[in-house]
Amino acid sequence: MKDANAFESTELFTRRFADLSFIVAGTLIKIRLLLDVKALQNSTVLSEKVPQEVLDNIRGQLVSSIVAGRKEIMESKDQTALVEKLESQVEEIYKAVAASNEFMWPALLRPGKNLTARLLGYSMGTPAHMQMVLQYSYASWVETPGAIDMIRELSKKHSGN
Numbered sequence: 001m002k003d004a005n006a007f008e009s010t011e012l013f014t015r016r017f018a019d020l021s022f023i024v025a026g027t028l029i030k031i032r033l034l035l036d037v038k039a040l041q042n043s044t045v046l047s048e049k050v051p052q053e054v055l056d057n058i059r060g061q062l063v064s065s066i067v068a069g070r071k072e073i074m075e076s077k078d079q080t081a082l083v084e085k086l087e088s089q090v091e092e093i094y095k096a097v098a099a100s101n102e103f104m105w106p107a108l109l110r111p112g113k114n115l116t117a118r119l120l121g122y123s124m125g126t127p128a129h130m131q132m133v134l135q136y137s138y139a140s141w142v143e144t145p146g147a148i149d150m151i152r153e154l155s156k157k158h159s160g161n
Contacts, residue, residue: 010089010096020100020124021133027093028140031147034086036063041079094154103130105155108148111138 010030039062050058060068067073073082097104107114107130114131115138122128141147 010092020129021136023093023097023100024104024133024137027090027097028144028147030086030090030093031150032064032144033067034090035146036067037079037082037086039063041083044077091154101125101130103127104133105151107134108141109152109155
């Protein structure tokens with residue numbers, strides 16, 4: 001997609017019959033954006049200690065090209081509202097995945113044999129469906145530091161533990 005707004009509403013991901021692999025991928029995108037914006041927010045502590053040019057360079061290296069390409073975000077001194085919006089969006093999509101396939105988040109946190117299970121077919125909402133999506137997406141989750149931890153925190157929050 002070209003010129004899409006990665007910060008837009010989660011409505012596309014939270015529709016009742018949205019495809020599980022699509023929703024899981026959307027969750028990871030939103031988490032990556034959230035992690036980027038939080039890193040940007042945390043970099044503001046350097047603003048008093050380093051020249052603006054150096055700070056701008058550091059901030060540009062901290063984030064993805066999606067965030068770096070948004071001038072209003074990069075120039076903002078306070079990303080609190082955007083962090084809150086993304087946190088809310090991540091939680092909405094988290095719930096949509098859990099409603100679509102109750103096995104997905106527990107398996108992401110403890111993949112075990114799900115990553116090597118032979119896939120012969122599946123029905124929506126089944127463990128086999130989760131295994132297929134997990135096998136296709138797990139590497140992306142692992143290569144995003146903090147993403148699985150975020151799902152772990154949401155799982156604790158929504159399980160009451």
